[in-house]
Amino acid sequence: MIEKEEIKIQKEYIKKVKKLNEGKNLKYYILTMGCSLNENDSEKICGMLEEMNYIKTEEPTNANIIIFNTCCIRENAEDKLFGKLGEMKKIKIDNNSIIAIGGCMTQEKHIIEKLNKSYPYVDIIFGTHTLHKLPENISKLLENNTKIEDVLDIDGKIYEDIPIKRNDAVKASVTIMNGCNNFCSYCIVPYVRGRERSRKPEDILKEIKKLAEDGYKEIMLLGQNVNSYNGGIEYNFSNLLIDINKINGIERIRFISPHPKDFTDDVIDAIAKCEKVCKVIHLPLQSGSTNVLKAMNRKYTKEQYLSLVKKMKDKIPNIAFTTDIIVGFPGETEKDFKDTLDVVKKVNFDQVFMFIYSRRVGTVADKMENQIPEEIKHERFNKLKELVEKQIEENNNKYIGTVQKILIDGTSKTNKNTLSGRTDSNKIVVIEADNKYINQIVNVKITENCIWYLKGKII
Numbered sequence: 001m002i003e004k005e006e007i008k009i010q011k012e013y014i015k016k017v018k019k020l021n022e023g024k025n026l027k028y029y030i031l032t033m034g035c036s037l038n039e040n041d042s043e044k045i046c047g048m049l050e051e052m053n054y055i056k057t058e059e060p061t062n063a064n065i066i067i068f069n070t071c072c073i074r075e076n077a078e079d080k081l082f083g084k085l086g087e088m089k090k091i092k093i094d095n096n097s098i099i100a101i102g103g104c105m106t107q108e109k110h111i112i113e114k115l116n117k118s119y120p121y122v123d124i125i126f127g128t129h130t131l132h133k134l135p136e137n138i139s140k141l142l143e144n145n146t147k148i149e150d151v152l153d154i155d156g157k158i159y160e161d162i163p164i165k166r167n168d169a170v171k172a173s174v175t176i177m178n179g180c181n182n183f184c185s186y187c188i189v190p191y192v193r194g195r196e197r198s199r200k201p202e203d204i205l206k207e208i209k210k211l212a213e214d215g216y217k218e219i220m221l222l223g224q225n226v227n228s229y230n231g232g233i234e235y236n237f238s239n240l241l242i243d244i245n246k247i248n249g250i251e252r253i254r255f256i257s258p259h260p261k262d263f264t265d266d267v268i269d270a271i272a273k274c275e276k277v278c279k280v281i282h283l284p285l286q287s288g289s290t291n292v293l294k295a296m297n298r299k300y301t302k303e304q305y306l307s308l309v310k311k312m313k314d315k316i317p318n319i320a321f322t323t324d325i326i327v328g329f330p331g332e333t334e335k336d337f338k339d340t341l342d343v344v345k346k347v348n349f350d351q352v353f354m355f356i357y358s359r360r361v362g363t364v365a366d367k368m369e370n371q372i373p374e375e376i377k378h379e380r381f382n383k384l385k386e387l388v389e390k391q392i393e394e395n396n397n398k399y400i401g402t403v404q405k406i407l408i409d410g411t412s413k414t415n416k417n418t419l420s421g422r423t424d425s426n427k428i429v430v431i432e433a434d435n436k437y438i439n440q441i442v443n444v445k446i447t448e449n450c451i452w453y454l455k456g457k458i459i
């Protein structure tokens with residue numbers, strides 16, 4: 001198989017660069033923007049770099065190689081990259097470091113043009129389809145000292161066995177499929193990640209079994225559209241959930257993101273019967289208005305979304321939902337926006353990731369003439385935020401006094417003297433307790449509601 005051969009070749013380049021780097025104490029700095037899929041790609045970048053004898057540093061100023069793994073889903077992600085790149089120029093001059101940029105943004109032609117014109121000090125530009133070739137590209141750069149541009153515009157392939165250095169010791173992300181065939185009219189993803197392609201079930205299960213042996217307890221399955229996973233004849237997403245559920249040592253299974261239109265009954269039944277599958281489902285709504293959903297090319301109506309939620313609530317006791325919502329899509333009227341608020345009220349989401357519509361070059365919605373003025377977008381965003389915060393506060397109050405199983409992740413980000421973990425429903429819980437509980441699942445009584453997180457005591 002060509003893909004297998006490709007990885008073999010890259011492993012040879014890893015050996016070559018490793019030898020060159022021996023005894024030099026070289027460091028790498030990586031900045032990851034965007035979603036969990038990008039985070040998972042970055043874990044692979046780190047895996048390759050560490051096998052080539054680079055050591056991770058949190059400080060770009062002392063890095064010999066600086067990597068940006070970029071995102072282009074909204075405009076602010078782009079602004080962030082160009083801001084950061086400006087800061088890197090001085091570091092490059094001082095340290096003669098290598099600067100490499102990859103990820104979703106570099107799949108866009110206008111970005112490559114901008115990089116070449118305004119940021120000529122970037123050494124390697126790679127894309128989402130050439131991530132696995134980083135060893136080859138570093139090796140060639142070290143050899144020839146000429147700028148490398150390695151971006152492919154293809155449907156995409158699957159590469160197994162890329163080295164990986166995971167960020168966490170108990171929770172692991174596993175990409176099960178990549179790419180998207182849906183072409184929602186606002187979304188740039190199908191243009192930069194290629195068409196849907198699924199990993200083989202045996203490769204996924206092998207990876208998860210190894211993770212369980214290494215002590216991982218929680219698995220997050222990743223894909224742009226996980227429930228259209230296609231593992232072969234008669235093997236779909238529900239089969240995969242059932243098989244992962246059987247793996248000893250794994251205690252929690254989560255997945256992002258499914259598409260409401262692909263939520264078949266067998267997947268709902270699998271969630272219901274697999275005790276390890278967390279009963280909080282991320283179900284991107286995007287808009288509550290049937291008109292807007294049609295213009296977004298989402299392929300479901302307000303009513304179909306609500307009846308899917310009802311079906312799942314009926315079949316799965318205590319199920320909770322989280323969602324993504326875009327406000328200010330072209331042509332969105334006050335009535336359309338009210339429909340979104342109505343769905344938010346009816347479903348009573350546990351969490352809502354809210355986005356202001358951002359025009360993306362090359363998408364269908366970017367060419368729509370009825371774009372919404374910025375101030376109206378912001379007004380609607382704030383109204384939605386107000387409703388969501390009220391709902392979350394009320395939902396969180398229901399946790400007070402209950403005992404929850406918490407998987408402790410580590411010390412809390414805001415207060416190093418406390419620990420932080422997650423409920424099965426993915427709520428953050430902060431606990432005053434000894435570090436020995438890190439990486440364990442413990443029983444915690446919830447004592448306080450702090451809106452974005454809960455507080456509790458180990459019992």
Ligand code: 5AD
Nearest residue numbers: 186187284324325326355356357358
């Ligand atoms: N503008 C705003 N939000 C977007 N998303 C995707 N594309 C855009 C865009 N152009 C949001 C969707 C998606 C989430 C990952 O990002 O809500 O589910």
Ligand code: SF4
Nearest residue numbers: 180182183184187189
């Ligand atoms: Fe984008 Fe729609 Fe595909 Fe999600 S399903 S990645 S929103 S095109």
